Amino acid sequence: MNNFKKISKWQAIRDCYPSLKQNIYLNAAGMTPMATASYNAGQAMLQQMHENVRAFATSYVEKSNIARAVVADFYHADPSDIAFINTTSLGMNILALQLKKDAEDKNEIITLQDEFPSSTFAWQRQGFAMRFVEPNVDNTYNIDAILAKITEKTSAVVVSYVQFGTGARLNIESLSYELKVRGIPFILNATQAAGVIPIDVKKTPVSAMLVSGNKWLMSGTGAAILYLSPEMRTSNFPSIVGWLSAKNIGFDNRLNELNPNAPSLEVGLYSLLPVMCLQASIEFIQSIGIANVYDRVTDLSSYLITQLQKKGANIITPLAVENRAGIVAVVRPDAKTWVAMLEEKGIIAVLRGEDMVRISPHFYNNYEDIDALIELW
Numbered sequence: 001m002n003n004f005k006k007i008s009k010w011q012a013i014r015d016c017y018p019s020l021k022q023n024i025y026l027n028a029a030g031m032t033p034m035a036t037a038s039y040n041a042g043q044a045m046l047q048q049m050h051e052n053v054r055a056f057a058t059s060y061v062e063k064s065n066i067a068r069a070v071v072a073d074f075y076h077a078d079p080s081d082i083a084f085i086n087t088t089s090l091g092m093n094i095l096a097l098q099l100k101k102d103a104e105d106k107n108e109i110i111t112l113q114d115e116f117p118s119s120t121f122a123w124q125r126q127g128f129a130m131r132f133v134e135p136n137v138d139n140t141y142n143i144d145a146i147l148a149k150i151t152e153k154t155s156a157v158v159v160s161y162v163q164f165g166t167g168a169r170l171n172i173e174s175l176s177y178e179l180k181v182r183g184i185p186f187i188l189n190a191t192q193a194a195g196v197i198p199i200d201v202k203k204t205p206v207s208a209m210l211v212s213g214n215k216w217l218m219s220g221t222g223a224a225i226l227y228l229s230p231e232m233r234t235s236n237f238p239s240i241v242g243w244l245s246a247k248n249i250g251f252d253n254r255l256n257e258l259n260p261n262a263p264s265l266e267v268g269l270y271s272l273l274p275v276m277c278l279q280a281s282i283e284f285i286q287s288i289g290i291a292n293v294y295d296r297v298t299d300l301s302s303y304l305i306t307q308l309q310k311k312g313a314n315i316i317t318p319l320a321v322e323n324r325a326g327i328v329a330v331v332r333p334d335a336k337t338w339v340a341m342l343e344e345k346g347i348i349a350v351l352r353g354e355d356m357v358r359i360s361p362h363f364y365n366n367y368e369d370i371d372a373l374i375e376l377w
């Protein structure tokens with residue numbers, strides 16, 4: 001039997017998250033607790049800054065390179081395609097600036113009706129016209145409906161792998177293939193998927209991918225990952241620069257040749273502290289195995305769906321396993337008061353919109369957590 005089918009194994013993993021002693025936490029799509037290993041990694045760095053700044057200063061680049069290699073390995077990417085930034089929102093701004101100048105006549109972005117604003121605001125701010133694709137009645141999206149919006153003015157398709165509200169998961173394998181054939185840049189917001197669904201940018205090419213570290217990657221705020229494929233590093237790359245964007249890093253203040261790799265976008269000495277936590281989180285996930293994580297999250301979310309169905313709940317997340325990941329959303333007319341009541345009883349699920357409750361278990365949750373929520377239905 002796979003070791004990770006054993007309850008005891010998952011219990012030991014759960015014990016690595018002290019925050020879970022505070023409440024029954026079912027909000028991985030919002031903010032996640034941090035594992036002891038990630039906390040220790042952050043602490044070690046703070047301690048070094050406090051006690052031995054010379055060692056901190058001289059190991060910065062090496063630590064950064066190791067973290068980059070860990071992230072790259074997780075996504076089957078090359079380290080030169082990975083930049084550490086702060087947020088997905090920032091990443092979208094960087095990409096919007098680049099594409100705006102790359103091709104000024106291509107000013108349309110295709111996106112999805114219920115995208116998170118991090119995916120859309122930056123483009124609107126830079127003057128792109130948004131072409132929103134409508135979901136099907138079950139909240140899934142057809143790839144054909146996305147492709148049908150393409151015109152000669154399309155600059156890129158910008159979509160989330162998993163929708164933050166409904167939890168609907170996109171068939172990115174098919175979308176990636178179709179966009180590549182048509183030569184349209186594919187920008188993926190994988191914030192609600194990375195850390196649950198295995199991602200392999202070699203098998204499923206994307207032009208760029210953004211992931212915030214504070215959700216399924218469990219590393220607190222302050223670190224996000226930008227994957228930028230070599231094809232996307234076109235004439236206006238890097239669209240923002242700092243002193244470390246130079247090809248030959250030095251103290252020459254005349255902007256000359258630029259580093260052609262993704263880290264050019266890091267614009268100076270970025271905050272390594274959250275990246276240390278992020279690295280440790282990814283190593284923790286890797287020690288479990290992302291396939292085991294995916295199975296566990298799918299088991300928990302499927303159990304949740306079955307229990308909700310027994311209660312006759314109005315589930316708006318698509319039911320087929322391939323059309324969802326860790327988020328399960330239900331509509332209840334009294335959602336606001338119900339979520340408040342849950343919180344009073346120590347169960348954390350969140351309200352989205354007026355009447356939707358979003359429940360998002362991660363691998364550290366268990367069946368009892370779900371039973372406790374269902375009991376209060």
Ligand SMILES: Cc1ncc(COP(=O)(O)O)c(C=O)c1O
Pocket residue numbers: 029030086087088089090116118119160162163164189191192212224
């Ligand atoms: C799909 C998606 N993208 C991005 C974010 C957060 O973005 P940022 O890193 O800009 O805070 C969220 C937060 O809920 C999200 O659901």
